[in-house]
Amino acid sequence: MNPTLSELEARATRKSTAFGGDAHIVCDNLVRIYKTEGVEVVALQGLDLVIDEGELVAIVGASGSGKSTLLNVLSGLDVPTAGVAKVAGMDLLSMSARDRLHYRRSVVGFIWQQTARNLLPYLTSRENVELPMKLAGRRGGRATELLELLGVGYCADRRIPEMSGGEQQRVAIAVALANSPQLILADEPTGELDSETSEQVFDALRKANRELGVTVVVVTHDPLVSEQVDRTVGIRDGRTSSETLRREGAEGQIVAEEYAVLDRVGRLQLPRDFMNALDMERRVRLELESDHIGVWPAREEPSDD
Numbered sequence: 457m458n459p460t461l462s463e464l465e466a467r468a469t470r471k472s473t474a475f476g477g478d479a480h481i482v483c484d485n486l487v488r489i490y491k492t493e494g495v496e497v498v499a500l501q502g503l504d505l506v507i508d509e510g511e512l513v514a515i516v517g518a519s520g521s522g523k524s525t526l527l528n529v530l531s532g533l534d535v536p537t538a539g540v541a542k543v544a545g546m547d548l549l550s551m552s553a554r555d556r557l558h559y560r561r562s563v564v565g566f567i568w569q570q571t572a573r574n575l576l577p578y579l580t581s582r583e584n585v586e587l588p589m590k591l592a593g594r595r596g597g598r599a600t601e602l603l604e605l606l607g608v609g610y611c612a613d614r615r616i617p618e619m620s621g622g623e624q625q626r627v628a629i630a631v632a633l634a635n636s637p638q639l640i641l642a643d644e645p646t647g648e649l650d651s652e653t654s655e656q657v658f659d660a661l662r663k664a665n666r667e668l669g670v671t672v673v674v675v676t677h678d679p680l681v682s683e684q685v686d687r688t689v690g691i692r693d694g695r696t697s698s699e700t701l702r703r704e705g706a707e708g709q710i711v712a713e714e715y716a717v718l719d720r721v722g723r724l725q726l727p728r729d730f731m732n733a734l735d736m737e738r739r740v741r742l743e744l745e746s747d748h749i750g751v752w753p754a755r756e757e758p759s760d761d
């Protein structure tokens with residue numbers, strides 16, 4: 457029997473609400489095209505990403521793959537060309553200027569790679585943390601508490617040039633947390649630091665995640681960061697291409713499993729080194745087996761196994 461109109465409508469509604477559901481961050485087919493002097497650069501080419509509340513996720517990818525563009529969109533600094541980008545139920549494409557200001561002040565906190573960009577040099581650490589609270593019309597009582605939580609309570613009365621790069625980044629995390637955001641975004645926060653200092657900065661981000669329940673998304677080239685999070689998302693050519701999930705094994709060891717990302721219409725990116733190893737280009741042959749799909753270079757015959 458053919459479905460009735462109301463059944464078709466119900467099906468269409470179910471389908472449109474399915475992707476990402478009410479996850480904390482939902483990017484659906486996100487596109488960002490930059491136009492400079494008549495030349496178009498497609499920085500995001502239909503990127504899909506779902507992140508749940510309270511996750512700590514690393515984003516990795518080659519230079520130019522679109523990582524900073526994604527972070528700028530999620531921070532409300534940049535507006536994508538098309539697609540869906542939602543954080544905590546707020547639609548980042550259709551948001552009014554007023555909602556955007558509220559979003560940037562109170563829903564999301566941002567940490568840049570360049571320590572100097574995060575903090576005002578003529579203020580003390582405490583004053584830097586109090587500033588966003590005052591701009592949002594709040595009192596600055598939490599500042600000392602936040603600095604202590606992140607292990608830089610002793611820097612409260614120091615001005616920025618009187619601190620090391622690692623201390624400055626931990627103060628920057630306290631500034632980002634000042635208005636109790638739901639989400640922290642960090643673009644290469646350990647990029648300018650040595651490994652020991654990076655560890656302290658990453659620990660501070662992890663503390664914000666575990667003790668304050670803030671969702672944290674970190675763009676990084678630093679294996680120290682990307683190998684310690686539960687989920688690493690790889691971006692290639694403006695799309696999510698792979699994910700590495702880490703879990704604790706039976707003997708307490710960390711087990712990492714890498715997956716290719718499959719989108720809703722069945723597209724996936726094969727890792728470039730796999731394609732190169734078997735000279736795959738343009739066309740591949742697929743064969744459905746009972747528990748996997750075989751992929752062969754176009755001219756090759758499938759092997760028996």
Ligand SMILES: Nc1ncnc2c1ncn2[C@@H]1O[C@H](COP(=O)(O)OP(=O)(O)OP(=O)(O)O)[C@@H](O)[C@H]1O
Pocket residue numbers: 490491492497498499517518519520521522523524525526
């Ligand atoms: N404001 C802009 N105007 C024009 N093109 C831009 C702009 N910002 C980024 N792009 C281009 O978009 C693409 C993605 O850039 P993006 O900065 O997001 O990459 P990335 O992965 O963060 O790189 P990196 O690791 O080097 O920071 C690049 O080709 C870049 O040149």
